[in-house]
Amino acid sequence: MKIHIKNGRLIDPKNNIDSKLDVYIAAGKILALGNCPEGFVANQTIDASNQIVCPGLVDLSVRLREPGDEYKATLISELQAAVAGGVTSLACPPDTDPVLDEPGLVEMLKHRAKQLNLAHVYPLGALTRQLQGKVLSEMGELREAGCVGFSQANIAIVDTQVLWRAMEYAATFGYTLFLHAEEPFLAKDGVAHDGEVASRLGLKGIPSAAESLALASILRIAKETGAKVHISRLSTAEGVAMVRDAKKQGLKITCDVSANHLHLTEHDIAYFDANCHLKPPLRAQRDKDALSAGLKDGTIDAICSDHTPVDDDAKLAPFAEAEIGATGLELLLTLTLKWAQQEKVTLLHAIGNITQASAQILGIQAGDLSVDSGADICIFDANEYWKICPSALKSQGKNSPFNGLELAGKVKTTLVHGQIVYQNY
Amino acid sequence: MNNPQLDKDGRLRHLLSIEGLPKNILNQILDTAESFVGVAEREVKKVPLLRGKTVCNLFFENSTRTRTTFEIAAKRLSADVISLNVSTSSQSKGETILDTVDNLIAMHADMFVVRHSQSGAAHFIAKHVPDHIHVINAGDGRHSHPTQGLLDVFTIRKYKPDLHNLRVAIVGDVLHSRVARSEIHALTTLGVPEVRVIAPKTLLPAHVEKLGVQVFHDMKEGLKDVDVVMMLRLQNERMNGAMLPSAQEYFKTYGLTQEKLSLAKPDAIVLHPGPMNRGVEIDSSVADGAQSVILPQVTYGIAIRMAVMAILAGGQGNSSHGGQA
Numbered sequence A: 001m002k003i004h005i006k007n008g009r010l011i012d013p014k015n016n017i018d019s020k021l022d023v024y025i026a027a028g029k030i031l032a033l034g035n036c037p038e039g040f041v042a043n044q045t046i047d048a049s050n051q052i053v054c055p056g057l058v059d060l061s062v063r064l065r066e067p068g069d070e071y072k073a074t075l076i077s078e079l080q081a082a083v084a085g086g087v088t089s090l091a092c093p094p095d096t097d098p099v100l101d102e103p104g105l106v107e108m109l110k111h112r113a114k115q116l117n118l119a120h121v122y123p124l125g126a127l128t129r130q131l132q133g134k135v136l137s138e139m140g141e142l143r144e145a146g147c148v149g150f151s152q153a154n155i156a157i158v159d160t161q162v163l164w165r166a167m168e169y170a171a172t173f174g175y176t177l178f179l180h181a182e183e184p185f186l187a188k189d190g191v192a193h194d195g196e197v198a199s200r201l202g203l204k205g206i207p208s209a210a211e212s213l214a215l216a217s218i219l220r221i222a223k224e225t226g227a228k229v230h231i232s233r234l235s236t237a238e239g240v241a242m243v244r245d246a247k248k249q250g251l252k253i254t255c256d257v258s259a260n261h262l263h264l265t266e267h268d269i270a271y272f273d274a275n276c277h278l279k280p281p282l283r284a285q286r287d288k289d290a291l292s293a294g295l296k297d298g299t300i301d302a303i304c305s306d307h308t309p310v311d312d313d314a315k316l317a318p319f320a321e322a323e324i325g326a327t328g329l330e331l332l333l334t335l336t337l338k339w340a341q342q343e344k345v346t347l348l349h350a351i352g353n354i355t356q357a358s359a360q361i362l363g364i365q366a367g368d369l370s371v372d373s374g375a376d377i378c379i380f381d382a383n384e385y386w387k388i389c390p391s392a393l394k395s396q397g398k399n400s401p402f403n404g405l406e407l408a409g410k411v412k413t414t415l416v417h418g419q420i421v422y423q424n425y
Numbered sequence B: 001m002n003n004p005q006l007d008k009d010g011r012l013r014h015l016l017s018i019e020g021l022p023k024n025i026l027n028q029i030l031d032t033a034e035s036f037v038g039v040a041e042r043e044v045k046k047v048p049l050l051r052g053k054t055v056c057n058l059f060f061e062n063s064t065r066t067r068t069t070f071e072i073a074a075k076r077l078s079a080d081v082i083s084l085n086v087s088t089s090s091q092s093k094g095e096t097i098l099d100t101v102d103n104l105i106a107m108h109a110d111m112f113v114v115r116h117s118q119s120g121a122a123h124f125i126a127k128h129v130p131d132h133i134h135v136i137n138a139g140d141g142r143h144s145h146p147t148q149g150l151l152d153v154f155t156i157r158k159y160k161p162d163l164h165n166l167r168v169a170i171v172g173d174v175l176h177s178r179v180a181r182s183e184i185h186a187l188t189t190l191g192v193p194e195v196r197v198i199a200p201k202t203l204l205p206a207h208v209e210k211l212g213v214q215v216f217h218d219m220k221e222g223l224k225d226v227d228v229v230m231m232l233r234l235q236n237e238r239m240n241g242a243m244l245p246s247a248q249e250y251f252k253t254y255g256l257t258q259e260k261l262s263l264a265k266p267d268a269i270v271l272h273p274g275p276m277n278r279g280v281e282i283d284s285s286v287a288d289g290a291q292s293v294i295l296p297q298v299t300y301g302i303a304i305r306m307a308v309m310a311i312l313a314g315g316q317g318n319s320s321h322g323g324q325a
Helices: A075-084 A103-116 A139-145 A160-173 A196-201 A208-225 A237-248 A259-263 A285-297 A332-343 A347-352 A356-362 B023-041 B065-076 B097-106 B121-128 B146-159 B178-189 B247-254 B294-314
Strands: A002-006 A009-012 A017-020 A023-026 A029-033 A044-047 A052-055 A057-059 A087-092 A120-126 A149-151 A176-179 A228-231 A253-258 A302-304 A377-387 A406-416 A419-423 B054-059 B080-085 B111-116 B134-140 B167-171 B194-198 B214-216 B228-231 B269-271
Touching: A009 A347, A052 A347, A057 A332, A057 A356, A075 A087, A075 A103, A075 A406, A075 A419, A087 A356, A087 A377, A087 A406, A103 A120, A103 A139, A120 A139, A139 A160, A160 A176, A160 A208, A160 A228, A208 A228, A208 A237, A237 A253, A237 A285, A253 A259, A253 A285, A253 A356, A259 A285, A259 A302, A259 A332, A285 A332, A302 A332, A302 A356, A332 A347, A332 A377, A332 A406, B023 B065, B023 B146, B023 B178, B023 B294, B054 B065, B054 B097, B065 B080, B065 B111, B065 B134, B065 B146, B065 B294, B080 B097, B097 B111, B097 B121, B111 B121, B111 B294, B121 B134, B134 B146, B134 B294, B146 B178, B146 B269, B146 B294, B167 B178, B178 B194, B269 B294
Parallel strands: A002 A044, A009 A052, A057 A087, A087 A120, A120 A149, A149 A176, A176 A228, A228 A253, A253 A302, B054 B080, B054 B111, B111 B134, B167 B194, B167 B228, B194 B214, B228 B269
Antiparallel strands: A002 A023, A009 A017, A023 A029, A052 A377, A377 A406, A406 A419
């Protein structure tokens, strides 16, 4: 299958390209950019006039809910959502049921995802068995089965000795740890940022210090052990400053922010909107500003969707009892574009935050349009508005704090391995 | 965003919290309550305003006092009243809140009085009921207890009619208190110039000053020259733990004694939402003393609840009943 994508504006952050270039694809790979290679005859031509052609998005945090929670979402529903959102590679945290701490489970997940032939799935293995924070998982075996890194999902390792050993062991083999920084005692029973809004609404708060305390331990131990650590979903101004400082010191630290936290604050909870019950909680305006600044100056490497599909019934409860999470895969691109526009950031920079930066963190071959690389491509119309509503989403998770908004940036075509896996005209 | 408590014409549709209610609606409730105070003193303690209506007390959290006063209020308005302790029935069988509510709507309930241990529960129910159903929040988690806040300002107004010249201190566990939040909003909305909170840091929410109050940690400073002292109940489970070392130490530092009360103005009044922990947050000599208005609070509470129900029922075009008060 040979495909010619013509007349598009090609943006490839890794190669620092932002110009009108055609793309030629053959045998699942990018054969050439710009001029037509000699003898190339396309089986299919995609006209990308007035559209942007960029690498398929790489999402660092996507809950697929399989195995175990198929009533919330299934592999097929969520991978369809992924390609509808232009996401062609994604990492999934290990907090499934059963937990991804067995090589067999990882192989099965990889195998099933591969059969669907949609987005590539890169599991993060459980760092400790059952995510209990006590015994290390068989990282070597899990790595062989296909895990690209190790994570505790949202569950903290309370025992600092275990955290230290986990980092030492991972550092021995060069594995990356994906950690969410939240001190569990300070965060206990908390459902919202411990600030003005939680005080007013009488919701139990999670102080910013819950993030900075956990982060302080993680960074200190990372420094001692030389481990590669990725901080998932940073949420506070202080956290951004700490990561900035750690990077200056030369620690092997990367981090991401969720698209939700780039746009929302505690005030969006309004009258107990359960769609805003997220982890980490939506913080104050100054935190949002600091996250944005951190993303601009490179302290924060990537934007993730933190896609967490929840079934409708689980959200039909008072705020604290409503299940945590929001759908995100199909919003990652549009929310990133919105951020770039608001903050006057170039598309080259912003798209880099959802493509090559994430791919680099995962250590995978993706997120760029170099010649000879796999043709995972997202083609979108940056100026087409669409309304966020349950019927517009492929994901089984329909809950979003952005429901009802009209946002710009609609994915028109998604290619994986040089094959069209999604089209919307 | 739309204020979920008001209909499109700005009339009260649900009573969920004091916050977000304009001053004129608060005054409307207080003034209406004024006309109901006398009903209890009549030989026939009833008015027919809610005749033919069904009021459903839906208590997901146990309560005796609040439920009883709501029951009495509804009965004095001639409503049919059903009281359900849901904590001990359907919820333990796994029924969701909305299932419970839907079933009662199917039985033609007109008004729900809801108490729940989660903040936002009343908002949640209000969001899901059909247009003709009214929801009154009788306490949701730490968030709000609007009729308590209203009856407190009603009581204050009875004894200190000029709200614009008052200094009010709220003492105790503000962090966990829906009563305190409602009192603060009621007082500030009605123009009380100085509202103080007095508590140890462990019992104050983050950024409490943003609610428009002055923060004190010392009773001697905080009570100085106040006109009104509003005590809060200290829940038993907070007494020994990481919040406070002991009930004794709490009483010593924050319990209201005659000695501490003498720092307030000589004619200061003392309120407490009940039930009281004598010897913990309040000394018996104060609770039963000349400055205490704790029992009048209870009496006025019925008038306030009658007023809220009457306004809600009347606001839906039932003006034929509205004139008979």
